[in-house]
Amino acid sequence: MNRLLKRILALGISISVIGVGDLGRQVYALKENPQEKKNDIRMHSKFNKANKKEGELIIKYKKDLKSALSKEDIYKKNSINLKKSLSIPNVDLVKIPLGQKEEDVISNLKKDPRVEWVQPNYIYYSQSTNFLNNNAYLKQEENGQYQWGISNTGQNINGQDGVPDVDMNIEEAWDVTKGGSSEGTGKENIVAVLDTGIDISHPDLKNSIWINKGEIPGNGIDDDGNGYIDDVNGWDFYNNDNTVFDPMDGDQHGTHVAGIIGASNNGMGIIGVAPEVKIMPLKFIGPFGGTTVDAIKAIEYAKRKGVKIVNCSWANNSYDAALKEAIENSGALFIASAGNDGELIDSGVSYPAAFNSANIISVASINNRGELSYFSNYGVKNVDIAAPGEGILSTVPKKIKASAAIKGNNTFYQGFGLEAIENNSERKFILDKVMKTLGINYKDPILIVQDDESDFALPNYLNSYRVPLQDLGYSNITTYNVPFYDNGPSLSKMKQYKLVLWFTGESYDNPITIDDEDNLVDYIKSGGKLYLSGENLGESLKDSDLLLKYMGVKILFKDEGVQAVKGMKGTAFESVNMNESYITEQSSYKISKGGNYALEVNKDSYINSQGYTISNNAISVLEYLPSYNYDKSYEFYDGTSMAAPYITGLAALLYAKGTTNIEEIKNRILNNYKPLESLKNKVASPGIPDAFRALGGQVLSLDLNSDGIVDIKDLASIAQRYNLKYGEANWDYKYDLNFDGVIDIFDLVKVANGIK
Known part of the structure; x- marks a missing residue:
């Protein structure tokens, strides 16, 4: 039996199925294990991961509970101790003394009419499945050639030829915006990455990392009064300090996610979906996962800084009312990985992706052929859309000796x-x-x-x-x-x-x-x-x-x-x-x-x-x-962890373009996609997002041959491509005027109606 598991069992920690991660990689054993198997997914296997923090509970009291004496009575009656009051109204983190059975305490608390709900302090794991371990040494002229999610020309990724145009039309979207300051607010465009830490010194990330302008570095003072001292680039809630990158904690995952979202356009390495966005590192996952309480602290931090877009490439299999409430009260859009168990999650299973919250987008993974990844969770009820998640090249930390x-x-x-x-x-x-x-x-x-x-x-x-x-x-x-x-x-x-x-x-x-x-x-x-x-x-x-x-x-x-x-x-x-x-x-x-x-x-x-x-x-x-520089600090990962940041990057592009209402951002993403046959009856919006169309860049003109008039020549252009389907040779999205994935009679009619 695994040594860590033996120690966990000896301490009485409950082990249960967790939704995956990754590593993976992914609380994870020593660090997230990014490797998983098609028919036997490891990351959230019930024998491998602790599902909750032993001896801790989160309690929400009824709104009419106003007396501190009432709380004290509840604590005394159940032999529990207050550990911390959370930012959610009427919610406390409590500690169960040694010798008390957690299930008995929970049962008694649920019977108390003063308690609205009670739950464990759950543990979350990142959602990457594979460290493919083929580092890419990217010279300047090779920039992005492996990034099929941005531009898929059919290039071979890790032994598999892609299908041209199975991508998110991100290069076209960059003609509209690259994710800088929001046109709607004039404010800095910030994306919070709740994850492991991020290597903020990586050359592809250092110019994309958010800087807290309200904090004076290194003076030991909480200058902006938010409760965190010297939080210049965010905060590490796992270690409770301001070092948002700890190489010994296994911070590869957060670094990889950050690169997908916002690696800068510096002529080397890779480029992110939104290369001008600012990334706020909020580390809450470490060598043994991340708890509900720390996730809530990170969400509150982002909320107080006005962040509207949050990436969540992690999961747990238990319904977490405290986390759900924190997400719904945040005022932000959360993009969550659907999980890597290869399961239907319409009845739950993987949270936060499966929460029925209006401000969550749940993301499945596809490969470079437009096929649902074997490891990806799915479900038309609880999974909104899919994005590139296999063979994804991004940034990782510099190696250690x-x-x-x-x-x-x-x-x-x-x-x-x-x-x-x-x-x-x-x-x-x-x-x-x-x-x-x-x-x-x-x-x-x-x-x-x-x-x-x-x-x-x-x-x-x-x-x-x-x-x-x-x-x-x-x-x-x-x-x-x-x-x-x-x-x-x-x-x-x-x-x-x-x-x-x-x-x-x-x-x-x-x-x-x-x-x-x-x-x-x-x-x-x-x-x-x-x-x-x-x-x-x-x-x-x-x-x-x-x-x-x-x-x-x-x-x-x-x-x-x-x-x-x-x-x-x-x-x-x-x-x-x-x-x-x-x-x-x-x-x-x-x-x-x-x-x-x-x-x-x-x-x-x-x-x-x-x-x-x-x-x-x-x-x-x-x-x-190791190399003394970052030449080799790029790796291919698989997982819904990698799919979610593609959607996060698109959300950042929309915010930069002036779409500041999070509901509208969500609708634009889910209503503008390239249909994929493999996703029918698998996800709610069965396709890969079209960033260009979502940004309003779709071709509205019916003058398909650009000769200045809409005439029979434009009808002929449609006719030449009649019955071509998305992904086939010679496919061009601009001829699919009604966005249904096939060039057909409906597109002919649309052009015909435009002929004067």
Whole structure:
């Protein structure tokens, strides 16, 4: 059983189905897991995610409850304590003391005539499903070539050819507006992103980030009087501070969402749907999700700053009355991801998307062929429209360093996977050094433990290890594939092998169970040799005896995927130097022989200030370095998390053009779309939004050949395309005059009626 789940169950935390996320990625286990499977969606699986904050309830009292003594009586009667009064009238967050059963307290409160409703403090997860892990190095002249949602010319995205014009006509919309200040109010056009944090230093985002002009940076004073000190760029409600980006919290998701909405037009990287909009980072999701209470605080923050458009790429499967009320009282339009369970949600399931609130747009996902994504939730009642959500390229944070350490000649810990190395010859070079250092001969029995959760739709990286080993001449290799969410091989099984090579690929929710740890420790103690590899293992195993005592590894910082490998002087890996173009003085640092494996920028000062003790147990031998700039900080994600910000960006364009009424913005989006056959009976507005038409840019003239008159030549233009349907070759939306997805008799009649 998963180590985190065991700890959760030990604490009595309820686990239930949550709607997906993502990562994904997505409260999530260690951070949102963005990888999901077509027929068995992981992110909101009931065995994987906590559905609510243990020991906390949200209570709404009846309006006629005016006496503080009445509240005190309710608290005393139910043995609960006030934790905080929320911004919603008559709503409190309360704490249940240890030993009290939550279900009993809820049952008693519901019977109290002074209580309108009571609910848990739910936890929400981001809604991305895949980190496809094919970083795009985007040169200036390549800007946007992968952004099929903006311009689909049929280009191939991750192995799939698109269908031309299955896009949102965003390039045409930019002739109308790019999302700057609102023509209707003259005010700055601000979109709030309620999510994980956002890397506000990313070159595609730094000019798009909202600046609180009422706050003086760094003076330690709440200058604008909103209750938050130095909230220059927004607020982190998860950590309760003003740092809206925490790389160790897994803030990739919010950064990706922000790029889709508002990456600036700077001639490099990508461009957002509304490249002149300002993005307000409101972080409420962290390594263990985000709560109802923190979401409400973020909504209130945005409301007080006058924000009218809010992106919500996250979900929970429980009806949340407190969140619903906060959304409905916000005065803003909320764009919510429909969820990634591949389910019909007309009876609920995924919130806030399934709330019947007038100020919510619920968004499904489609691929570059106009097909409903396999993972996307749907429903003509609770899902309004679809948008691009598969193979979506956007911004991610700059990567962080990782290392590899060896203790004696028995264990080797690698804080990155060999899948991150670009080619097999380089993998062979590293593996050759590892095998020789560990003293493994070509005929020694080797057990490769594949624990990368590829049976649950994460990438399969077995060949990143098996193929180079075979090429090196190691012939006695056995593979053990660990089923998703199960224990690995037994101790007796492992003891049959000279070396156990255990890798975890891109799994974020540590697949190495407590039983696995015990078996690996006993295996090492029995004289076995262990090679442990995984880019996300450090955080979850950092306090384990396996790493600290038996592998000599102390994790100070969490590692992430990065782009270059360099061997340390004085070790067998000294000559390893790969992808050297990314190794620079800015990114390189040294860990001296004999020092603990660590992942921080300044090792000595960090250890001294935190009180860590340096031991000589392990030698850091291999360093995996990031690029010192953001060249590689773009990735493809899948999910309704990616679809929602496309609609958010369109809403921002409409607001900039002067449509300031949120109901009108919603209607314009839902009433102007390109029909898609795959969405019939799946979503309320069965198509992909047409930004150009929504902005009022549709061709109103019947002079289709632009010769100055409406005549028989225009009829001929229609006739030449008669019976062409949306998505077919030679399709041109301007000839579909009634927007029904087919050029037919109705369009001929419209032109005929215009002939004088």
